[in-house]
Amino acid sequence: MAAFDLLHPPFDMLAAAERDALTASADILYFADEEQIIGPGQPVDTLFVIIKGRVREMAGDEVIALYRENDTFDARALVAGTTQNRFIVQEEVLALALPKQSVLALTGRNTVFGAFFFDSVSRKLGALSRRTGNRELQTMLAASVAEVRTGKPVFVEAGDSIASVARSMKQHKVKSVLVRRGNDTGIFTTSDFRDVIIEGMSGDTPVGELCRFELITVDRQDFLFNALLTMTRRNIQRLVVMEGGQAGGILEQVDLLSYFSNHSHLVSQVIEQAETLDDLAHCSRQIEQLVGILSSQGVKAPQLARLVETLNARLFERSWKLIAPASLQAESCLLVMGSEGRGEQILKTDQDNALILAPAADPEQARLAAEAFSRALEQYGYPPCPGGIMVSHPDWRMTVDDFVSRINGWLDHPDGESLMNLAIFIDAQPIAGETALLDILRRHLAEQLNDNAAFYSRFARAIEQFDTPLGLFAHLQTRENDGRAQLDLKKGGIFPVVHGLRALALEAGLATSNSFERIQDLIEAGRLERELGNDLSEALSFMMGLKLSCGLEALERGEVAGNLIEPDALSSLERDLLKEALSVVKRFKGILRHHFRLGSFS
Amino acid sequence: MIHRLLRHWKRRQLKDPRFAGLFGDDEGELVSLDCETTSLEVARAELLSIGAVRIRGNRIVTSETFSVRVRPEHLPDATTIRVHGLRKRDVSDGVSPEEAVTRLLDFIGGRRLVGYYLEYDVAVLNKTVRKLTGITLPNRQLEVSACYYDYRLRQHPDSFIDLRLETLQANLGIPVLPRHDAVNDAITAAMLYLALKKRGAAQ
Numbered sequence: 001m002a003a004f005d006l007l008h009p010p011f012d013m014l015a016a017a018e019r020d021a022l023t024a025s026a027d028i029l030y031f032a033d034e035e036q037i038i039g040p041g042q043p044v045d046t047l048f049v050i051i052k053g054r055v056r057e058m059a060g061d062e063v064i065a066l067y068r069e070n071d072t073f074d075a076r077a078l079v080a081g082t083t084q085n086r087f088i089v090q091e092e093v094l095a096l097a098l099p100k101q102s103v104l105a106l107t108g109r110n111t112v113f114g115a116f117f118f119d120s121v122s123r124k125l126g127a128l129s130r131r132t133g134n135r136e137l138q139t140m141l142a143a144s145v146a147e148v149r150t151g152k153p154v155f156v157e158a159g160d161s162i163a164s165v166a167r168s169m170k171q172h173k174v175k176s177v178l179v180r181r182g183n184d185t186g187i188f189t190t191s192d193f194r195d196v197i198i199e200g201m202s203g204d205t206p207v208g209e210l211c212r213f214e215l216i217t218v219d220r221q222d223f224l225f226n227a228l229l230t231m232t233r234r235n236i237q238r239l240v241v242m243e244g245g246q247a248g249g250i251l252e253q254v255d256l257l258s259y260f261s262n263h264s265h266l267v268s269q270v271i272e273q274a275e276t277l278d279d280l281a282h283c284s285r286q287i288e289q290l291v292g293i294l295s296s297q298g299v300k301a302p303q304l305a306r307l308v309e310t311l312n313a314r315l316f317e318r319s320w321k322l323i324a325p326a327s328l329q330a331e332s333c334l335l336v337m338g339s340e341g342r343g344e345q346i347l348k349t350d351q352d353n354a355l356i357l358a359p360a361a362d363p364e365q366a367r368l369a370a371e372a373f374s375r376a377l378e379q380y381g382y383p384p385c386p387g388g389i390m391v392s393h394p395d396w397r398m399t400v401d402d403f404v405s406r407i408n409g410w411l412d413h414p415d416g417e418s419l420m421n422l423a424i425f426i427d428a429q430p431i432a433g434e435t436a437l438l439d440i441l442r443r444h445l446a447e448q449l450n451d452n453a454a455f456y457s458r459f460a461r462a463i464e465q466f467d468t469p470l471g472l473f474a475h476l477q478t479r480e481n482d483g484r485a486q487l488d489l490k491k492g493g494i495f496p497v498v499h500g501l502r503a504l505a506l507e508a509g510l511a512t513s514n515s516f517e518r519i520q521d522l523i524e525a526g527r528l529e530r531e532l533g534n535d536l537s538e539a540l541s542f543m544m545g546l547k548l549s550c551g552l553e554a555l556e557r558g559e560v561a562g563n564l565i566e567p568d569a570l571s572s573l574e575r576d577l578l579k580e581a582l583s584v585v586k587r588f589k590g591i592l593r594h595h596f597r598l599g600s601f602s
Numbered sequence: 603m604i605h606r607l608l609r610h611w612k613r614r615q616l617k618d619p620r621f622a623g624l625f626g627d628d629e630g631e632l633v634s635l636d637c638e639t640t641s642l643e644v645a646r647a648e649l650l651s652i653g654a655v656r657i658r659g660n661r662i663v664t665s666e667t668f669s670v671r672v673r674p675e676h677l678p679d680a681t682t683i684r685v686h687g688l689r690k691r692d693v694s695d696g697v698s699p700e701e702a703v704t705r706l707l708d709f710i711g712g713r714r715l716v717g718y719y720l721e722y723d724v725a726v727l728n729k730t731v732r733k734l735t736g737i738t739l740p741n742r743q744l745e746v747s748a749c750y751y752d753y754r755l756r757q758h759p760d761s762f763i764d765l766r767l768e769t770l771q772a773n774l775g776i777p778v779l780p781r782h783d784a785v786n787d788a789i790t791a792a793m794l795y796l797a798l799k800k801r802g803a804a805q
Contacts, residue, residue, distance in 0.1 A: 003664065003779050003789045028662035028789065030796035052777050092775055092800070094793060097661070 002027070004051055004096055008070040008572055011049075013112045025102040031093040036393050038087040044077040044099045053093030058086045064586060065579040066090065070572045080102065145227055146220045150249035153178045158186070158208025162196060176238055178247055179211045185247050186211035187240065217242045218251060218479045229249055271314045277376050280319055284380035287311050291346060291552070301346065301545035302516055309343035312336075316353075317432045319376050324369040331361040333437040334373075337389070341427035342498070343514045344544065347410060347419050347551045347561040351382040352389045352424055354396040356403055356437040370397050383560075389424060400437055403446050411448055414458050422459070423499060426506055427513045447510060460503035460596040463589055466491035489550075491565035493543045493585050501594045504528065515540060536588055539581035546570075546578065603789060609740050617736035618759045620704075624740055626712035632657040632744070633709065634716040634795065638721045640674055648674035649699050652706050652727075653784025655792055657716065662792045667787045668709040671696035703730040707713045714742045721745065739749035744804065746770070746794045753803035770794055774801075 004026075006019050014022065028051070031037055037055060038044055048055075049072050057065040059074065064085070067073050077083035078100055106113055154172045156165050158181035165188060169177060179186040188211040196210070218239045219229045227239055241249040274280045291308060313336070320334050338347035338352035355370055357363070374392035378384055391397050398406065407425075410418040426445075430438050449455060466488070498515050505518045508527050512518050519537050522528035530538075551561030567575055592598070613625050635654035639647040654668040673696035684735070706727070717723055720743055728738040747765045754763045754773075771778055771790070774797040779786040798804040 003786050004777075025665050027665050028793065030660045030662070030793065030800065031799040052775065092797075094777065099665075 006049065006096070008049075010072070010113055010573075014106065014110060018106055022098060022102055022106060023096075023182060026096045026098050029093075029095050029097045031089045031095070033089055033092055033094075036086055036090045037089065037095075038074065038077060038085075038092070039085060040084050040086065041082070044074070044081055044083060047075065047078050047098040047100070047103045048073050048087075049096040049098065051094040051096060053095075054089050054090035055093055055095075056090045058088060059084070059586070064583060066215065066567075068572075071575065112221060116510075136506075143253060144220070145218055145222050145241055148251060148255055150251045150255060152241070153247055153250050154181055156188075156207060157181075158211075159206050160208075161204045162188075162193075162201070162207050162210065163203030166193065166203075174250070175252065176250055177241070178206075178250075179207055179213075181208050181213070184213045185215060185240075186213040187215055187238075188212075209515045215240045217247070219243075220248060220568050228408055271311070271318050274318055275322075277319060277379065278321060280315060280322070280376070281379050283315060287315070288381070289349070290593045291548075301548050302344075302541045304548070305344050305346050305544065306514075308346050309340070312340065312345075313429075313431055315380070316377075319433045320369075320373060323376065324373045325365060328361060328365050328369055329433050331358040331434065332356060332366065333433040334391070335428040335438060336431055337428045338424045339427075339498075341424075341429040341513050343429075344498070346544070346548050347555070348380070348382045349460070349561065350385045350389075351377045352385055353377075353391050354389070354425075354428065355391040355398075356441065357397070358434060358437060359399055359401070361399070366397060367394075387420075389421070398404070400440055403441050407441065407445055409446065410450075412454065414455065416462075419462060420457055423462070423502060426502055429513060442511075449506065456503060456507045457598065458598040459506065460592055461598055462499050463496040463503075463592055464598060466495065486566050489543055489547050489565050494540065494547065494563075496585055496589055497540050497543075500588055501536075503592070503596065532584075532588065532591070535584045539584040542577055542581050546574070605742055608650040609650070612737040615737045618734065621735045622709045624707060624735075628659065628713045629711070631713050632660075632716050632795070633713045633741075634788045634792035635668075635706075635710075635723060636717060636722075636784045637662060637702060637726055637793065638782065638784050639726055640676065642722075644722065644729075647701060647726045648672075648676060649726060649730070650674060651696070651784045652702055653786070653788040654706060654709055655785065655788045656709075656713070657792050657795065660796060661730055661747075663790060667785050667788075668706065670702045670705060672699050672702045673697065674699070700734060701732045703727060703734060707731070707735075710741060712741070714744060715739070716744045716746065716791055716795045718746050718770075718787070718794065720791075744795070746791055746804070748772075749798045749804040750794070753798060753801060756803075774798065 002578075004023070006014070006023055009020070011019060013090065031049070031053075031199065036104055037048065042529045050069055052065055052069060055067045055071075055073060056063050067087075073087060074083060074085075077085075120208070125501055151174060154168060154174050154177045156168060156177050156179055157493065158179050160168075160179075165177060169175070169190065170368050179188050186208070188207050191208060201210075215538070216230060216236060216239055218230060220241050220243045231240060237253045239251045240247045241251050243249070271280065272281050272284060287308060291304060316334070316336065321329065322331075333356040335341070335354045336352065337354060339349065340352055351374065353373075357366055370391035374384065374390050379392075384390065389396055395406075396568040407422075410422045414422075428438060501515050501522070504522055504527060505512065508525050510518060510521045510525070516537055519533045523530050523533040535595065546565060547563065550565045554561045567578070570578065609625065616622065616624075633654050633656050635652065637652050640650060641647040643690060649672040651671050652668070656663045657664065660674040670694070673694060697705075715724065724739055724743060731737070731739055747770065749766060750770050750773075751763055754761070767790070768778070770776070771794070776790065776793045776797055779790055781787060781790075795804055
C-alpha cells in the first residue's frame with residue numbers, strides 16, 4: 001500500500017501498474033515557508049506533486065501561479081531541464097518528488113499522459129476538451145440517426161441530363177440527389193457541379209456518367225456518433241441513411257450539427273414571428289436556457305458565443321422593428337458594441353448599443369424609440385450599462401456629423417474615458433437600418449488614425465490597467481484560509497487579450513471585430529506569430545468557457561453572472577489550464593508592450 | 603558523552619562481526635521505524651511486521667523503504683488482529699524474526715532512529731537483537747512525541763500537552779495516512795520529525 005496515491009490528473013491517465021511503479025520511485029520532501037524549491041540556473045530533475053501546502057511560481061517579482069494540493073509542478077521545467085522562474089513555498093509543503101527518468105519514461109509509454117508534458121498549451125487544452133467532451137459523446141452515443149430529422153431523398157434517373165438534375169435540386173431545395181441505375185444507386189451533389197463547370201460540360205450530359213455509385217451509408221439505427229466519425233474520416237458532408245436496405249434519407253453534416261442546436265432553430269423562428277415585445281422577452285429567456293443546454297452538451301464557448309450573437313442580433317433587430325417607426329428605421333443605424341459586437345457575450349452582462357441618425361431623422365422620434373428599446377432590453381434581462389453606453393443616452397444617439405466630431409474628440413483628447421469609448425465603438429456591428437451610416441464613421445476613423453503610431457501606443461496601454469503587483473490571484477497576500485479567494489477573469493485574462501487584439505486589428509486596419517477572427521486575420525497579415533495566435537485562441541476560448549460555466553452556476557444560484565471565479569472551486573486540471581492560459585496572456589502582454597513601446601510613456 | 607561510552611562498551615560486547623555496521627557511520631541520515639506486534643506488552647509481544655524509511659536532509663527516501671512481514675511463534679489473537687489487520691494467513695508467509703531483524707539492522711546501520719513511542723518498538727526489537735548480537739540496539743534514538751512536548755511547552759508553558767498522534771498531526775499540519783501499516787507509520791513519524799526539525803524542535 002502506497003502512502004500517497006497519484007490519483008489526480010494527469011496521473012489518473014496512468015494504468016494501475018504504471019502508477020504503482022511511479023509511486024514506488026517517489027520520495028517525500030518537506031519544505032519550510034519561503035524556501036525556494038526550484039530556481040533559475042538550478043537543474044530540474046524532479047517533478048513535484050504537492051501533498052500538502054502551497055507553492056507560488058514567480059517570474060521576477062511577479063506571482064504568476066499558485067499551486068496547491070494535488071497540483072504538479074513544473075512539467076515544462078522538467079522537460080526543459082531548467083527554468084527562469086522561481087518556485088517558492090507559500091505555506092509549508094510536503095511534496096512527492098518524482099524522478100525525471102521515471103516520469104519521462106512514462107510519457108514515452110503512455111501517450112495521453114505524455115501529451116500533458118510535452119505539448120504546447122494548445123494540445124494541453126485539447127486534452128481537457130477530450131475529458132469534458134465525454135458528456136457530449138454520451139449524448140451523442142445515446143442518440144441514433146433516426147432521431148435526427150433527415151431530408152427525404154430526391155431520386156433521379158441515370159439517364160437524366162445534369163441540367164434537369166440541377167432544376168430538380170433547385171425545386172426540392174436539396175444539395176444532393178440519389179441517382180437510380182438499375183439496381184445501383186449513386187449520389188450527385190452540388191459540389192459535383194464545380195467539376196461540370198470546370199470541365200465545361202454540356203447541360204445535356206447524363207448524370208449517370210458523373211455520379212459516384214459507391215455510396216457511403218449509415219444505418220438508420222446506427223449511432224449518430226458513428227455517422228459523425230464516418231464524415232470526419234472520409235471528409236464528406238453527407239451520408240445516405242439506409243432503411244431496411246433501401247436509401248431512405250440523406251443525413252447532412254449540417255443537420256447533424258444542428259441536432260445540438262436544435263432549439264436554436266425553433267427560437268429563431270419564434271423571433272421572426274413575434275408580434276409583441278412580450279413574445280420577444282419570452283424568446284430571450286429561451287436563448288438563455290438554450291445556452292445552458294448546449295453548454296452542458298459540451299458545445300464550446302466560442303461557438304456558443306457566435307450562436308448567441310446570431311440569435312441576439314435577430315432579437316434586437318425584431319425588437320427595433322416593432323418599436324421604431326419605419327421612417328426612423330430607414331434613416332438610422334442601430335449598432336451593438338463591445339462584447340456583443342464582437343460576438344463574445346454569451347450571458348447577458350450589459351447592453352452596449354448606439355444609434356447613428358441620418359441628417360433627415362427626427363430627433364424626438366428617435367429619442368422615444370431609443371428609450372423604448374433600452375427598456376425592452378432591460379425587460380429581456382440585459383442590465384442597463386452602468387456607463388450609460390446605450391441608445392437611451394444622448395451621447396450614443398447622434399447624427400453622423402455629431403458622431404464624427406465625437407470621434408475627433410476621442411482622438412484629440414485620448415484620456416481613459418475617451419479610449420474606452422473608442423474601444424467599445426471599434427467593436428460595433430450594425431443590427432438594423434442603414435449600414436452605410438456606420439461605414440462613414442469607420443472610414444473617418446481610419447483616415448484620422450492613419451499612421452498615428454503614438455496614438456496606437458496610447459490606445460494599447462489599457463492592457464496594463466489591471467496589472468496588480470500581486471499577480472492575478474488577489475488572495476496571495478493573505479496566507480491562510482481567509483474566506484473565499486477570487487480571481488477576476490475579465491480583468492486578469494480576457495480583457496488584455498481582447499484589447500490587445502483590438503489594438504493590433506485597429507493598427508492593421510482590419511474590419512473584423514470578433515477576437516478569434518482577428519487572430520486569424522492578424523496571423524494571415526503576418527502581424528502575429530502563428531503559434532502565439534493559436535495559443536491565444538485556445539487560451540481565450542478556455543477562459544470564455546470558464547467564465548460561462550461559472551456564470552451559469554451563478555445564475556442557477558439566482559445570482560448575477562459576473563467575472564469573478566474562485567480558483568479553489570476549480571478542478572486541479574482546470575486550474576492547471578487556467579495557469580497555462582494566463583501565462584499565454586502574460587506572453588502576449590509582453591509582446592504588446594514591446595510592439596507598442598508601452599515603456600516609453602510614463 | 604554517555605552515549606559514546608555506552609556505544610563503545612556495546613561495541614566490545616558485540617558477538618557477531620556481521621553486525622559491525624551498527625557502529626558505522628550514520629552517513630548524515632536517520633531511520634524512522636515502526637513495528638506491528640502481537641501484543642502491547644513488551645514481554646509477550648512478538649513481531650508481525652517492520653517498516654522503516656531513511657531520512658536524508660529534508661527528504662524521506664520512500665523510494666527505498668524497508669518493509670518485512672514476520673512469522674511469529676504464536677499466531678496473533680483476535681484482539682490484536684483488529685488493530686493491525688494482519689490475519690494469521692497474512693503473517694504465516696512471513697520470515698523468521700531473526701531473519702527480519704538481521705535485514706533491518708543492515709538497513710539501519712549506524713543511523714539514528716526516529717519514531718513515535720519508539721521506546722516500545724525498540725524494546726520489542728531488542729528481544730531479537732540481543733539473541734543475535736549479544737547487545738541491544740546501540741543507535742541513538744529520537745522520540746518525536748518528546749520533541750513535540752518540548753516544542754509545545756516552549757510555546758505554551760503550563761498547558762496540558764496532548765501527545766496523541768492525531769493531535770501531533772493536526773498541530774504540525776501532517777496529512778493522515780491509513781494507520782497500522784508499519785511503513786505508513788514510519789513515514790508518518792518521519793514527517794513529524796521533519797516538521798519539528800523545521801520548527802527547531804528536533805536535533
